[in-house]
Amino acid sequence: MEPTDIKDPEYFHKVVDCQYACPAHTPVPEYIRLIAQEKYDEAYMVNWDSNVFPGILGRTCDRPCEPACRRGRVEEEPVAICRLKRVAADNKGDVKKLMPQGPFAPNGKKIALVGAGPASLTVSRDLAPLGYEIHLFDEQKLGGGFMRSQIPSFRLPETVLNEEVNYILDLGIHTHFNHFVSSLKELLSKDYDAIFIGTGAPKGRDLPDMPGRIEGDANIHIGINWLASVAFEHTQKIGKKVIVLGGGNTAMDCCRTARRLGGEEVKVVVRSPFAEMKASPWEKEDAQHEDIPIIDNHVPKMFVVEDGILKGMTFEKVKAVMENGKRKLIPTGEPDVFIEADDVLVAIGQENSFPWLERDQGVEFDKWNMPIVDEKTFVSTNPKVFFGGDAAWGPKNVITAVAHGHQAAISIDLHCRNEELTKRPSPFVNLVSQKMGMHEWAYESEVVNDIRYIVPQADKKVTLHDRKKEVELGFSKLEGYKEAQRCLNCDVQTVFSESKCIECDACMDICPTSCISFVNNEETETDLRAVLKMPAKNLTQDIYVSEPLKTNRVMVKDEDVCLHCGLCAERCPTSAWDMQKFFYNVTKAHSGCHSTK
Amino acid sequence: MTYLRPKFRHPELPKNNLGYSVDYYEGSLSTLCAGCGHDSISAGIIQAAYELDIEPHRLAKLSGIGCSSKTPAYFLSNSHGFNSVHGRMPSVATGANMANRDLIYLGVSGDGDSASIGMGQFVHVIRRNLNMVYIVMNNGCYGLTKGQDSATADSGSKNKSGHVNLFQSIDLASLAIELGATFVAQSFSGDKSQLVPLIKAAMNHPGFAFINVISPCVTFNNNPGSTKSYDFVREHMEATSTFDFVPEMAEITTSYSEGSQKSVKLHDGTFLQFHKIAQDWDPEDRISAINAVQNAKLKNEILTGLLYINPEPVDLHEMINTSLRPLNSLTKEDLCPGSEVLKSINKDWR
Numbered sequence: 001m002e003p004t005d006i007k008d009p010e011y012f013h014k015v016v017d018c019q020y021a022c023p024a025h026t027p028v029p030e031y032i033r034l035i036a037q038e039k040y041d042e043a044y045m046v047n048w049d050s051n052v053f054p055g056i057l058g059r060t061c062d063r064p065c066e067p068a069c070r071r072g073r074v075e076e077e078p079v080a081i082c083r084l085k086r087v088a089a090d091n092k093g094d095v096k097k098l099m100p101q102g103p104f105a106p107n108g109k110k111i112a113l114v115g116a117g118p119a120s121l122t123v124s125r126d127l128a129p130l131g132y133e134i135h136l137f138d139e140q141k142l143g144g145g146f147m148r149s150q151i152p153s154f155r156l157p158e159t160v161l162n163e164e165v166n167y168i169l170d171l172g173i174h175t176h177f178n179h180f181v182s183s184l185k186e187l188l189s190k191d192y193d194a195i196f197i198g199t200g201a202p203k204g205r206d207l208p209d210m211p212g213r214i215e216g217d218a219n220i221h222i223g224i225n226w227l228a229s230v231a232f233e234h235t236q237k238i239g240k241k242v243i244v245l246g247g248g249n250t251a252m253d254c255c256r257t258a259r260r261l262g263g264e265e266v267k268v269v270v271r272s273p274f275a276e277m278k279a280s281p282w283e284k285e286d287a288q289h290e291d292i293p294i295i296d297n298h299v300p301k302m303f304v305v306e307d308g309i310l311k312g313m314t315f316e317k318v319k320a321v322m323e324n325g326k327r328k329l330i331p332t333g334e335p336d337v338f339i340e341a342d343d344v345l346v347a348i349g350q351e352n353s354f355p356w357l358e359r360d361q362g363v364e365f366d367k368w369n370m371p372i373v374d375e376k377t378f379v380s381t382n383p384k385v386f387f388g389g390d391a392a393w394g395p396k397n398v399i400t401a402v403a404h405g406h407q408a409a410i411s412i413d414l415h416c417r418n419e420e421l422t423k424r425p426s427p428f429v430n431l432v433s434q435k436m437g438m439h440e441w442a443y444e445s446e447v448v449n450d451i452r453y454i455v456p457q458a459d460k461k462v463t464l465h466d467r468k469k470e471v472e473l474g475f476s477k478l479e480g481y482k483e484a485q486r487c488l489n490c491d492v493q494t495v496f497s498e499s500k501c502i503e504c505d506a507c508m509d510i511c512p513t514s515c516i517s518f519v520n521n522e523e524t525e526t527d528l529r530a531v532l533k534m535p536a537k538n539l540t541q542d543i544y545v546s547e548p549l550k551t552n553r554v555m556v557k558d559e560d561v562c563l564h565c566g567l568c569a570e571r572c573p574t575s576a577w578d579m580q581k582f583f584y585n586v587t588k589a590h591s592g593c594h595s596t597k
Numbered sequence: 598m599t600y601l602r603p604k605f606r607h608p609e610l611p612k613n614n615l616g617y618s619v620d621y622y623e624g625s626l627s628t629l630c631a632g633c634g635h636d637s638i639s640a641g642i643i644q645a646a647y648e649l650d651i652e653p654h655r656l657a658k659l660s661g662i663g664c665s666s667k668t669p670a671y672f673l674s675n676s677h678g679f680n681s682v683h684g685r686m687p688s689v690a691t692g693a694n695m696a697n698r699d700l701i702y703l704g705v706s707g708d709g710d711s712a713s714i715g716m717g718q719f720v721h722v723i724r725r726n727l728n729m730v731y732i733v734m735n736n737g738c739y740g741l742t743k744g745q746d747s748a749t750a751d752s753g754s755k756n757k758s759g760h761v762n763l764f765q766s767i768d769l770a771s772l773a774i775e776l777g778a779t780f781v782a783q784s785f786s787g788d789k790s791q792l793v794p795l796i797k798a799a800m801n802h803p804g805f806a807f808i809n810v811i812s813p814c815v816t817f818n819n820n821p822g823s824t825k826s827y828d829f830v831r832e833h834m835e836a837t838s839t840f841d842f843v844p845e846m847a848e849i850t851t852s853y854s855e856g857s858q859k860s861v862k863l864h865d866g867t868f869l870q871f872h873k874i875a876q877d878w879d880p881e882d883r884i885s886a887i888n889a890v891q892n893a894k895l896k897n898e899i900l901t902g903l904l905y906i907n908p909e910p911v912d913l914h915e916m917i918n919t920s921l922r923p924l925n926s927l928t929k930e931d932l933c934p935g936s937e938v939l940k941s942i943n944k945d946w947r
Contacts, residue, residue: 073608074605074608075605438631439600446601446603447601447603447604447605449604502632502815502819502827502828503787503827503831504632504633504634504637504786504787504813504815504827505636505637505640505786505787505789506631506632506633506636506637508640509636509637509639509640510602510626510627510636512602512603512604512605512606513603513605513606513607514606514607514610515607534607534609534610537609550828550831551831561605561607561608563603563605565602565603567602567603570631571627571631571632571636572631572632573630573631573632573633573815573816574632
């Protein structure tokens with residue numbers, strides 16, 4: 001197998017599993033170390049630069065980083081990355097002075113952003129410091145988009161949301177709230193240099209053809225609309241018996257909100273088996289903790305309406321079977337189940353909807369009625385119109401919307417400067433030795449054995465009676481420190497120099513997780529993976545192969561379960577191994593684009 | 598700063614027949630210099646004990662004084678251990694072995710501990726054919742006292758300060774063969790593929806099993822001109838054979854070409870399989886073994902691998918007809934069988 005090219009920044013980037021998995025590639029270990037050092041402002045700013053909403057995401061992120069966390073491969077649970085982010089946000093001081101300070105010298109370009117959700121806000125933040133005149137439109141009275149309308153206050157307090165939205169609006173954004181953009185044509189006719197569409201996936205799925213749907217309409221609500229109505233305080237209460245249909249995170253938010261609005265017997269009913277539900281495991285747990293049963297393998301059959309009043313729903317019991325490699329739900333043949341309900345919340349998914357977007361404005365749509373958007377540049381078939389967030393490819397999550405926003409901002413900037421959109425800026429990378437002495441490193445290399453700390457929660461006697469009372473209390477500083485110490489510092493890379501190696505085997509002998517082997521090279525990666533001290537079976541993780549050594553063998557390191565403990569480098573007599581901190585940061589429009597001029 | 602080894606191990610670490618993974622045979626973190634050959638030998642011992650399914654409490658590790666003699670702290674933490682006086686490990690091992698023949702005795706020593714201060718003990722334990730494994734971690738210098746030439750430093754070898762050794766070296770392997778050791782091997786710390794099977798075979802040998810392992814001292818004796826440096830040993834290593842310890846004999850179906858393949862049947866039905874490289878050498882023939890070592894020396898080569906084996910040794914217990922059971926298992930009835938037995942003994946003398 002060919003030697004590994006460690007000069008390609010993507011090689012080491014991939015070793016930092018959490019950062020690699022994060023759509024916005026937040027430098028996770030970097031900010032976790034800062035938290036451990038009580039440098040909360042700095043930790044917050046590392047986050048703010050990458051993911052724009054540390055306080056919001058520290059409470060609500062879908063956490064793609066955590067399943068990727070290497071700690072989860074050597075013990076039970078990954079590092080509580082998401083909730084550590086909140087520790088930085090909760091304990092920071094005045095960070096506003098560390099942010100770009102307006103007013104910014106205008107560059108003469110004008111941009112319209114439709115929808116004031118995370119994608120548009122990210123574009124605003126990245127472009128405002130460059131002098132763009134930014135006009136942000138939203139039909140609601142405040143910015144934040146679905147972060148405001150769909151995430152209940154007991155998960156995300158309004159103060160946190162307002163603070164982080166305002167950091168951006170205060171950069172001199174022209175807001176047009178309570179303003180529903182009803183025509184792209186009209187927008188295009190104005191003198192905007194570019195238009196960004198971040199309108200999300202605003203249409204909740206319904207069960208229009210189900211018997212009883214029309215008759216029971218007064219008590220049947222579309223989940224996302226109902227949540228928005230609660231958030232803007234149009235809806236204050238719900239019936240005592242509530243059925244929530246659906247198994248995603250919206251269903252979990254619906255059922256927990258219903259509990260706070262007077263729902264005493266709230267049940268979640270879902271078609272699929274419990275384990276296959278789309279909701280994050282921790283959200284399911286939180287719902288169950290609030291005495292909400294989750295009834296799985298029940299397919300809704302009809303709304304039961306008597307004398308014009310909704311009485312409940314009947315369900316068919318099913319089981320999941322594998323057929324031709326596909327999972328199918330088949331009826332068990334048991335009698336249908338009737339569940340009483342005063343109200344039903346339908347949270348079975350949401351989709352995109354562009355009723356205001358005329359189809360003759362150069363923005364082409366595909367056969368699924370979705371706009372055709374370039375995956376790298378986020379431009380539509382109209383070179384002036386860009387998409388991002390859920391509006392681009394359907395519902396995902398906040399962090400994905402932020403990642404889209406960064407890239408769209410770069411594209412808009414390139415477009416406005418008449419440059420090619422494909423000339424993307426390179427990431428900022430740095431690789432620095434951490435060696436301080438014989439057994440001393442500039443990072444804490446000791447691997448602690450602590451298991452994951454649990455985030456304390458407020459008493460449900462209190463939280464269930466106050467819709468705005470936040471359930472999670474967040475880690476204390478001390479708990480935050482301890483949890484931060486669980487991080488394995490995967491960004492501190494093991495860097496090998498062939499010319500210094502004397503093949504004494506010390507690194508191979510000391511490595512606690514048997515990652516290092518000295519073997520004869522093989523033709524293919526598959527063959528080489530098989531002959532290592534511990535066969536490298538996790539194909540999602542790379543192996544690091546050296547140039548041939550003096551004995552013609554090669555050093556092969558399986559990155560899979562490396563603890564980054566630094567013992568290989570400590571036991572190396574010639575410093576052929578070194579621990580080097582790898583910093584990788586996605587270049588944003590405001591920080592580096594212009595250097596490519 | 599850390600001297601701690603994380604407790605996490607590879608999640609798929611295999612287990613041996615006792616249900617232990619290799620980490621059960623580890624010791625505490627070594628405090629030897631980074632890159633010390635001794636650490637590789639420790640790793641080899643751990644691997645061999647793991648592969649042989651040795652219950653750690655069935656093994657006693659003994660040592661004297663020196664860098665080498667520190668290593669028992671770094672392997673087999675769950676085994677018995679005795680860190681004795683400088684050069685006196687053989688007598689402690691003899692006493693322990695006489696008292697309890699059921700344990701596996703693993704003596705670890707260095708070139709100073711065996712070839713200088715402990716020479717007297719070393720030669721006599723061989724003469725008596727005590728059932729033990731005796732590993733010398735041989736780096737040709739006194740590492741613990743800043744690298745003075747030891748008695749195994751080759752004549753003409755240059756040390757770190759540029760000083761050339763004027764004296765003849767003691768060849769421990771030749772000496773062991775000469776004195777009648779029933780298992781003699783030589784190896785290199787940087788070649789685990791050879792070392793681990795040798796340790797396994799030695800642990801299985803029911804007599805005195807000696808392994809002289811060249812183990813470079815990275816701090817004081819790994820310089821150009823040294824004959825015990827990583828580079829020199831790698832360039833001048835010549836193996837008698839490649840070598841397999843076969844614990845359970847599968848039927849040998851391959852046909853041997855004359856003189857290149859050999860298998861030696863051992864006392865307990867296990868086998869050693871050789872794929873010979875050295876000419877005119879037979880592992881069961883002492884004369885040929887001594888010749889092979891000396892011939893290699895003439896060619897400035899270091900002969901490694903198994904040099905000599907007597908597959909049916911007579912160990913000290915057998916020679917002096919000791920109790921078949923460990924002394925600690927003998928009861929009062931065994932030791933004082935009563936007046937009837939005394940009478941019958943006395944009767945024999947009348």
